Amino acid sequence: MLIKLFITFLKIGFLGFGGGYAMLSLIFEEMLSFGMTIEQYADLNALDVLIPGPIAINSATYVGQLYGGFLGATVTTLAVCVPSVVFVGLFSKYEVGIKQNKSLNLILDNVKVVSIGLIFAVAFILMLSTVFGVDNLLNISKMSVDVFSLFIMVGTVYFSLKYQVNPLLLTLLAGIIGWLYYLI
Structure with a gap:
């Protein structure tokens, strides 16, 4: 299991263009093969x-702990960091050539756009699961709306866009409100 975790997060680290949020779609797909539920993945996102700290490292540590305990957390955290160490070393050696390569810069610009799409895809999947109780659009006939979750989602989006409330504060408030709601 530890070797599989290491290889998986090494792959995520090497393919994770666009930063931590863009990596979440890769992590989501890979973690399905480990048997992670959408609820566990939602917990990962909240954490x-x-x-x-960086999203990729936090995610790797969480998943490693979940599937391999302390040793698993250590292995996955190291695995997701290795590609950054390699790329930073290579980048600093070839920085001038990379910055002047128009084809490579065009590719990287397009990767940024795709990364945004991947982030939205993960957010959409989480919304389907949390608010509508389905894991994909093929199960739309089994959909049932969780009005409370929909209210929380719309409220956080509203306060984020209208008043630029800090996402950390919104996450904490949503968590507290949800805890109180389900406690009562």
């Missing part, structure tokens, strides 16, 4: 917002 990524609440815990300081």
Whole structure:
């Protein structure tokens, strides 16, 4: 299991263009093969917002702990960091050539656009699961709306866009409101 975790997060680290949020779609797909539920993945996303540090490292540590304990957390954290160490070393050696390569810069610009699409795809999947109780659009006939979750989602989007409220604060408030709601 530890070797599989290491290889998986090494792959995520090497293919994770666009930063931590873009990596979330890769992590989501890979974690389905480990048997992670959408609820566990939603917990992972909430922790990524609440815990300081890079999203990829927080995610790797969470998944490693979940599937391999302390040793698993250590292995996955190291695995996701290895590609950055390699790329930073290579980039600093060839920085001038990379910056002047128009084809490579065009490719990287397009990767940024795709990364945004991947981020929205993960957000959409989480919304389907949390608010509508389905894991994909093929199950739309089994959909049931969780009005409370929909209210929280619309409220957080509203306060984020209208008043630029800090996402960390919104996450904490949503968590507290949800805890109180389900406690009562």
